[in-house]
Amino acid sequence: MMCGGEKMACPVCGSDDAIVLKNKLINAKSKDIRELLLKCGECGSVYKERLTQEKPRPFRLIISEHEATHKTQIDLFPDETLRVGDYLMSELGKVKVTALETEERRVDKATVRDVITIWASSEEIPARFGVSIDLHGKVASYKVETDRDYKIAVDDILKIDKYVARVHVIKTEERKTTKGYAKARVIKRVYAKPVKFNHYDYDLTKNIVAFKPLE
Numbered sequence: 001m002m003c004g005g006e007k008m009a010c011p012v013c014g015s016d017d018a019i020v021l022k023n024k025l026i027n028a029k030s031k032d033i034r035e036l037l038l039k040c041g042e043c044g045s046v047y048k049e050r051l052t053q054e055k056p057r058p059f060r061l062i063i064s065e066h067e068a069t070h071k072t073q074i075d076l077f078p079d080e081t082l083r084v085g086d087y088l089m090s091e092l093g094k095v096k097v098t099a100l101e102t103e104e105r106r107v108d109k110a111t112v113r114d115v116i117t118i119w120a121s122s123e124e125i126p127a128r129f130g131v132s133i134d135l136h137g138k139v140a141s142y143k144v145e146t147d148r149d150y151k152i153a154v155d156d157i158l159k160i161d162k163y164v165a166r167v168h169v170i171k172t173e174e175r176k177t178t179k180g181y182a183k184a185r186v187i188k189r190v191y192a193k194p195v196k197f198n199h200y201d202y203d204l205t206k207n208i209v210a211f212k213p214l215e
Contacts, residue, residue, distance in 0.1 A: 008049055010040040017041035054078045060117045061088075063095050065125050078113035093124035123148070127184035131204065133163050134193045135214070143210035146184045153181035158192060159203040161211070165192035 009016050022037035034051045058073040074090050076082070086097045099119040100110045126145040133140040142160055152158075154177065156167045169191040170182050 008036070008038060010038075010043065010045055011047055012045040013040060013043040015040055015042035021046070054113075059112060059115060061090060061095075061120060062117060063090065063092055063120050063122050064098075065122045066128050074118070076112045078111070080112050082110060082112050082115065082118070084108045087123070088118075088120065090120075093122065095120035095122055123185075127187065128209065129184060129187040130189035131158075131160055132189060132191050133160070133165050134191065138214045140214055141212040142204075142208050144204050144207040145209050146204075146207055148183065148185040150184040151181050152184065152187065152190055154179050156202070157195065157200040158190075159200040160205055161208065163192075163194055164198055164200050165194045167192045 008018055010018065018038040018040050020036055021039055022035075024035040026033040026035065032053050032055055034053070036049045036051065037046065038049060039046050054077060056075040056077050059076050061072050061074045063070045063072065070092060072091055074088060076088075082097065082100060084097050084099060088095050088097065097118060097120050099106050100108070100115050101117040101119065102110055102114050103116060127148045127150065128143060128145045131142045131144055133142075140161070140163060144160070152167060152170060154167055154170060158165060158167060167190055168178065170177050170187060171189040171191070172182050172186045173188060174186070
C-alpha cells in the first residue's frame with residue numbers, strides 16, 4: 001500500500017498489500033508523526049510503520065483577477081509537490097497555479113518548501129477573452145466576459161456590437177483549433193469573419209468590457 005507518498009512493504013514477504021489496523025497521530029513540534037499497525041494481505045503478518053510529515057506552514061500566494069492582483073498566504077505541507085495547473089483553495093476561493101517561483105527561477109514543478117512565491121489565477125471570477133473580427137485588412141477587437149463554462153464552437157454565428165460573424169478559429173491556453181468547441185475558462189481569443197445574414201446563435205454585445213479601435 002501507499003501511505004503519505006511512501007510505500008509500505010511487509011518485512012516478511014515484501015508485499016505492499018496491507019490493511020491498516022490502527023492509525024495513531026503523534027503531534028511533534030514541527031512534524032506530524034503517524035504510527036500505523038498494519039496486517040499484510042498476502043501472508044497475514046502484523047507489523048508497525050512510522051511516517052513523518054512536516055506540518056503545514058504559510059507560503060506566499062499572488063492571485064490574479066484579470067488586471068488586478070491580490071497578495072495573500074496559503075497553508076501547505078512543505079514536503080508535498082506542487083505543479084503548474086494544480087488547483088488550490090485559498091481564502092479568496094479556488095485558484096489555479098500558473099507559475100512557481102523559486103530562488104533561482106520560475107519552474108513548472110517544485111517541492112513546496114523550495115517555493116518563494118506561488119502565482120495563481122482566480123477560478124471564482126468570469127472568464128475574459130478576446131474576440132477579433134476580420135474586416136478584410138482591418139480588425140475590430142473586443143474583450144468580453146462570460147461564465148467560465150460558456151461554450152463557443154467553430155462555425156458558431158455570433159453577434160458582437162454591429163457585427164454578425166462566423167467563428168473560424170479558437171485560440172485556447174494550449175493551442176489554436178479550427179474545429180470543435182472550447183469553454184470560456186481556457187479561451188484566449190476567438191477569431192471570426194463577418195457574414196451577410198442577420199441571424200445568429202448568440203449575442204456577446206452585452207458582455208463587452210473593452211474595445212480596441214480598428215487596426
